[in-house]
Amino acid sequence: MYELKTKETDHSVIEFIESVDHPKKREDAYKLLDIFTETTGYEAKMWGPSIIGFGSYHYKYASGHEGDAPLVGFSPRKAKISLYFATGDTKREELLEKFGKHTSGKACVYINKVADIDEDVLKELIAQSIQFLRETYPDGE
Template identity: 35%
Template sequence: MTENKTRPTGDDVAALLDAIADPQRRADAQTVCAMMARASGESPRVWSGGMVGFGTYRYRYESGREGEWFITGFASRAAALTLYVMDGFPQHRELMARLGKHKTGKSCLYIKRLADVDVQALEELVTRSVAHMRGAYETTGEARG
């Protein structure tokens, strides 16, 4: 069975965020990092590909492939700040309606700037997603305080 290429790296989260060239994107990433730490109760870890993840969960597909992934996380990409909302968006319609300017993929939420969204709705979205993931999967991670 092949192993996931995406995994925690041990790199320093603060250094990764400090290296974001655009000052506004850097500040937004630091705000999202603090928000996800609150919502998850987990410490951030850098994952390969420049992602910051919080906690982990174990998954297993019908094919037998299994692995670990973060419960929630984000990455600063060229086009947008990408937030990983692992349980998807259909069950969060009311929060998505309040959120403001964004785009979505299956479990990716793309935001150009935090100023474009309702940050309270965003934190509630992440908090609900984390709760869902913990209820649906075997989760691991080192909880903070």
């Protein structure tokens, strides 16, 4: 049976942030930690070795695959900072148009630094993502 790699762990979020090599990226990680904590109302938890997640939901696909994931999160990776929001909601694309300098993949939005983005739009993206996931997976928490 398929086993999820990204699970909630008991590792320290602060220790993880302190292990980030680049001082500016570490500073941005603390700023994001504050923004995500304040906006979600959830305590930050480590998911796998490098994702800082907030809240959680349980998903089940038509294929039968199911698991748990953070509602939103971020990871200060070497190249860029990855932000994790729900996909599939049309409002996400509208918000990203006002977000600032970023690139996006299927599930991630990538930024170089917090100074490149609009923090108010970030808060909207966080709130919209949580609302979308709660409506999509109502049995999630």
